Amino acid sequence: MKKIGKYEFDDSVQAESKINALGTTTTELGDVVPSHNHIIVRLGYIVLEQGEYNESGEQTKAPVLSDKYHVDVLWKGLEPVDAEAEVLSYVEPSGWESNRIELDNNGVHSFMGLDYQEYKF
Amino acid sequence: MLGLRIALSVAKGVIDEIGGLLSKLARRSTYSENLADSRAIVSDIDSYDLLDKATILLTPTATSDARVHSVKTYTGDELLDVSSLSGTNWTADGSGGFTNNGSGEGLNGSLNENTIIGATYKFTFDVTISGIANATFGGVTIPVFTTSGSKEYYVIATSSSTSFSFYLAPSGSPSMFVNNISIVDVSSDFDFDRASSATRINSDANVEDITSDLARINYDSNGDNGHILLEPTSTNLVPYSENFEGGSWTNESIGTTPTLEGGYTAPDGSNSAYKISNANQDSFWYYPSVADSDDSRTIWARTVSGTGTAQLTSHNSNTNNTFNLTETWQRFEVNGTTSGTGSTSFYAVDFRGSGTLTELLVWGAQLEALSYATSYIPTLTGSTVTRATETLTGSGNSTLINSTEGVLYAEIAALADDGTYRELGLSDGTTSNRVLISFINSTNQIRANFNGTGGDNLFYTVTDIKDFHKVAVKWKANDFALWVDGVERDTDTSGSSFSSNTLNSLKFNSGVSGDKFYGKCKALAVFNEALSDTELTNLTS
Numbered sequence: 001m002k003k004i005g006k007y008e009f010d011d012s013v014q015a016e017s018k019i020n021a022l023g024t025t026t027t028e029l030g031d032v033v034p035s036h037n038h039i040i041v042r043l044g045y046i047v048l049e050q051g052e053y054n055e056s057g058e059q060t061k062a063p064v065l066s067d068k069y070h071v072d073v074l075w076k077g078l079e080p081v082d083a084e085a086e087v088l089s090y091v092e093p094s095g096w097e098s099n100r101i102e103l104d105n106n107g108v109h110s111f112m113g114l115d116y117q118e119y120k121f
Numbered sequence: 122m123l124g125l126r127i128a129l130s131v132a133k134g135v136i137d138e139i140g141g142l143l144s145k146l147a148r149r150s151t152y153s154e155n156l157a158d159s160r161a162i163v164s165d166i167d168s169y170d171l172l173d174k175a176t177i178l179l180t181p182t183a184t185s186d187a188r189v190h191s192v193k194t195y196t197g198d199e200l201l202d203v204s205s206l207s208g209t210n211w212t213a214d215g216s217g218g219f220t221n222n223g224s225g226e227g228l229n230g231s232l233n234e235n236t237i238i239g240a241t242y243k244f245t246f247d248v249t250i251s252g253i254a255n256a257t258f259g260g261v262t263i264p265v266f267t268t269s270g271s272k273e274y275y276v277i278a279t280s281s282s283t284s285f286s287f288y289l290a291p292s293g294s295p296s297m298f299v300n301n302i303s304i305v306d307v308s309s310d311f312d313f314d315r316a317s318s319a320t321r322i323n324s325d326a327n328v329e330d331i332t333s334d335l336a337r338i339n340y341d342s343n344g345d346n347g348h349i350l351l352e353p354t355s356t357n358l359v360p361y362s363e364n365f366e367g368g369s370w371t372n373e374s375i376g377t378t379p380t381l382e383g384g385y386t387a388p389d390g391s392n393s394a395y396k397i398s399n400a401n402q403d404s405f406w407y408y409p410s411v412a413d414s415d416d417s418r419t420i421w422a423r424t425v426s427g428t429g430t431a432q433l434t435s436h437n438s439n440t441n442n443t444f445n446l447t448e449t450w451q452r453f454e455v456n457g458t459t460s461g462t463g464s465t466s467f468y469a470v471d472f473r474g475s476g477t478l479t480e481l482l483v484w485g486a487q488l489e490a491l492s493y494a495t496s497y498i499p500t501l502t503g504s505t506v507t508r509a510t511e512t513l514t515g516s517g518n519s520t521l522i523n524s525t526e527g528v529l530y531a532e533i534a535a536l537a538d539d540g541t542y543r544e545l546g547l548s549d550g551t552t553s554n555r556v557l558i559s560f561i562n563s564t565n566q567i568r569a570n571f572n573g574t575g576g577d578n579l580f581y582t583v584t585d586i587k588d589f590h591k592v593a594v595k596w597k598a599n600d601f602a603l604w605v606d607g608v609e610r611d612t613d614t615s616g617s618s619f620s621s622n623t624l625n626s627l628k629f630n631s632g633v634s635g636d637k638f639y640g641k642c643k644a645l646a647v648f649n650e651a652l653s654d655t656e657l658t659n660l661t662s
Contacts, residue, residue, distance in 0.1 A: 002316055002333075027635045028542050029562060035634050039316055039354055039509045053409045055373050055463060074316050074509060083265055084253055109356075112498055112508045113318025113333055 003075045003090050004119040006107060007099040008068035015042070015069050018095055039074035039111065046070045046108050074111045074119075090121065097121075139163050139172075142192055143182070150183035150190045154324065155338055155347035158182075162532075162644050163192060169659040171648065176521040177309045177627060179645040181349045184313070187334040188275070189349065189513060191309035199233075200242070201285060201304045206230035208286075218300030225252065225291030232258065232285055232304065236278035239518040239625045241310065244274045246302040252295025258285040258304065271301075275312070277515075311627075312515030319508050320389075320497045321350065328389040328485070328497055336513070339496070339641070342452065348589075348641040350496065351629060352536065354510040357498035358411050358488045359467050363387070365395045365483065368503050369408055376404030376473070387484040388421050388450045396425060397470055398480035405437070405471040407463070408486070414464040417494040418455045421484040422470070424448055429478035434486075436463030437474025446481060454494045493537035512637060517627035521647065522547055524619035526597035527556075528648040530660055534641040535560045535586040543639050547624045547647065548632030554623050555632045558592050560640070569594035569603040573623070575616025576601035589643060591661040597651035607662035609654065 009015040023035040034040070051063030073092075080088040091097060106116045143160060147153035159180035166172050175193055183190035203217050208228040212220050219228055236242065236259035244256070249269045256263050260280030266272060285304070289297045313336040321337040323329045326344035331337050339350035361367030366381055379399040387394035397406050412418070418434035424446045433453050435442045438460035444453045458464045467488050470481060485497050500506045529547055538560075546557035554573035561568045565586045569579040576596065581603055583590055593604040601613040627647060629638035652660065 025633070025635050028631070033635055037314070037510075037512070037634070039507065041354075041356060041507050050369065051410065053466075055375060055405075055407075055409075055466075072507075074507075076314075076316050086267070106502070106504055108503075109505045109507065110502075111317045112506050113330070114316075 001078045001090055002119060003078055003121055004111060004114060004116050005073045005075060005092055005121060006101050006103060007071045007096065008101050009099055012069050015071050022093060037076050041072040041109060043070040043072060043109055072109050139167060146183045146190055146192055151185040153183045155182050158347050169656060171656060171660060174648045174650055175646045176649050177516060177647040181338045181347045181643060184336045187313050189311040189313050189336045191516065193309060199303060199305060201302055202231055202233050203302060218298060221289050221297045223294050223296050225289040225295045228287040230285050231283045235281045235283055237518055237520055238278055238281055240278050240306055240308045241515060242276045242278065242304050243307045244276050244304050245272060246299050247271050249298045252293060252297060253290040254287060254297055256287045308518045308521055309516055311513050313513055315509050315511040317509040348643045350641055351511045351513060351639050352495045353639050354507060355489045355491055355495045356505050356507040357500050358505050359408050359486045360500050360503045360505060362486045362500040363393045363484060365406065365469060370406060372404045372406055377401045379404050379406050385482050394482050394484040396480060396482050399472040400479050402472040402479055405468055405473060407466045407468040409466045411467055412465050412488050413490065414458045417489050417491050418467060419452055419487045419494045420469060421450050421452050422446055423450045423482050424478060425480050425482060431476040431478045431481055432471045432474045435468050436460060437471040438462045443475055446478065456492060492539050514628040517625060519622040519625040522624045523649040524621055524623040526618060526651040528593050528595050528652045529556050529558060530593040530646040531558055532589055532591045532643040534589045536640050538565055538586050542636040544631045544636045545629045545638040547627055549623055549625055552632055554619055556594060556596055558594055560586050567592055567605060571596050571601055574618050577613040579603035579611035579613060581605045581610035593657050593661050595651050600651060604657045604661045607658055
């Protein structure tokens with residue numbers, strides 16, 4: 001079962017700790033890569049209010065950034081909490097639910113062809 | 122004359138055999154296309170008397186939801202003996218259907234032959250149910266089902282057995298009618314996964330959306346050269362990729378404000394392309410503050426009429442962004458910037474530099490945090506959009522793969538020469554026993570490796586790994602070889618081979634989950650013997 005979750009963490013360290021706990025493996029080149037198949041998108045400190053820039057890229061008005069580090073996850077292959085329940089429900093791997101936020105729109109990021117409102121927990 | 126007639130008759134028989142294979146392939150898949158190219162690939166292999174030696178043969182032709190179908194060796198033989206099914210509280214209707222009388226319990230029977238551990242079986246049935254049921258065979262119990270309809274499961278056997286059963290839980294007053302029950306071996310097919318949708322270039326040379334979990338048979342920009350396309354996760358960081366009046370698209374009031382006019386026919390056949398005009402060539406049209414200097418940038422563009430040049434995707438001070446435009450849509454790609462000016466912004470067009478055009482049509486702006494561009498990811502609203510990674514795994518078993526000797530063949534191209542490992546091959550699901558074909562971190566180098574044997578890694582450097590190459594690796598005791606494009610490129614004549622029944626899977630990765638093959642594939646085959654030099658020359662030429 002696919003589900004989309006939107007999460008916010010105190011900082012990138014906290015987020016990376018949760019992401020690494022999902023499982024990693026080391027490639028032939030020595031790179032540490034995910035061993036799970038969930039799709040993790042690190043949005044970072046998202047822009048809440050756009051800044052203004054001149055053409056050289058210099059900031060003329062500072063953007064307002066979230067004080068939380070944001071991550072979107074497309075969870076794949078989740079098992080139902082109770083497989084014999086009439087209405088199946090799903091939950092993320094341990095430790096993620098407490099960081100989950102819920103939006104009434106798609107937010108600043110989406111997964112192609114998947115409506116967050118349809119796939120959210 | 123008689124000889125000619127016999128020759129024609131034999132040729133017709135061969136064509137009919139290939140036609141039969143492709144016809145069967147098309148019937149058992151939800152989608153099939155590119156049949157002429159597939160026929161040519163299969164005919165080539167057959168013309169060298171290799172078709173019978175191929176136990177798995179994949180061409181870019183047949184797909185279903187979460188599956189890519191192999192031309193061989195699907196037999197279509199029904200494995201379930203429906204006449205063997207019976208059980209307490211179950212009644213047969215004589216037409217392959219079975220009804221439970223409302224008390225539940227098991228409907229038991231047998232398969233015509235033992236399941237093979239590691240083999241994949243397609244299990245389908247139609248059911249009308251009120252209650253909770255499941256089914257078990259090959260050592261696997263499928264997840265419970267509680268809803269009526271046509272069911273389809275892919276089951277990988279974990280035990281060798283002929284036993285089969287449905288089970289309807291007796292609690293409450295359950296009812297169930299099941300018919301059209303079928304189990305067939307599909308071990309040569311592949312599991313495909315992409316959790317999001319994606320786009321491709323179709324055979325009409327148009328950009329087309331493809332739903333999630335459906336593999337892409339992609340074509341070159343002219344609609345030719347069909348191939349299976351496998352790409353990594355990537356995000357289009359430019360919002361409003363088709364609406365150049367949306368979001369923050371602007372010219373910052375610099376120079377003469379360009380004129381924008383929508384409603385032009387776009388590469389996807391819609392009327393979503395824009396004409397941007399700046400007669401004074403003193404301005405630009407950009408989306409500010411979305412980029413890094415090493416991002417890849419792409420945009421479709423064409424002239425309104427005639428030909429000319431334009432600087433696309435980045436600031437006019439760059440030296441790698443001037444392109445020749447014609448009246449045909451082309452997708453232009455820039456990897457990284459050569460100038461720091463405006464490097465954090467995406468320029469649909471910058472009229473101020475060396476370009477000759479004062480107006481042009483644009484569509485589909487894309488900026489990715491990769492060193493190379495991937496297929497188009499539409500961002501139709503103000504959000505960025507991610508396409509999920511693609512995996513192709515799950516083919517083969519120890520019956521289809523001869524561990525002691527054989528040949529793995531692939532006609533493949535890389536997406537980029539980006540210094541990463543991208544691998545496909547045979548394994549036992551570990552990194553200990555594998556036969557792999559890899560693009561590796563050395564420039565334009567192809568590698569064969571044979572972990573678990575005494576065979577050395579073999580290497581060959583091609584001119585450009587982004588071009589298609591025909592690659593074959595041969596393994597056999599004291600006989601290991603890498604063939605590329607018709608020539609034996611590297612060999613090792615010492616080393617043992619695998620024990621029987623060691624290799625049991627074929628995947629587009631390193632054998633475990635890492636180093637996925639991101640690239641293009643026009644053909645893939647497993648042969649059950651070490652082919653001769655003549656056969657390998659023919660196969661890879």
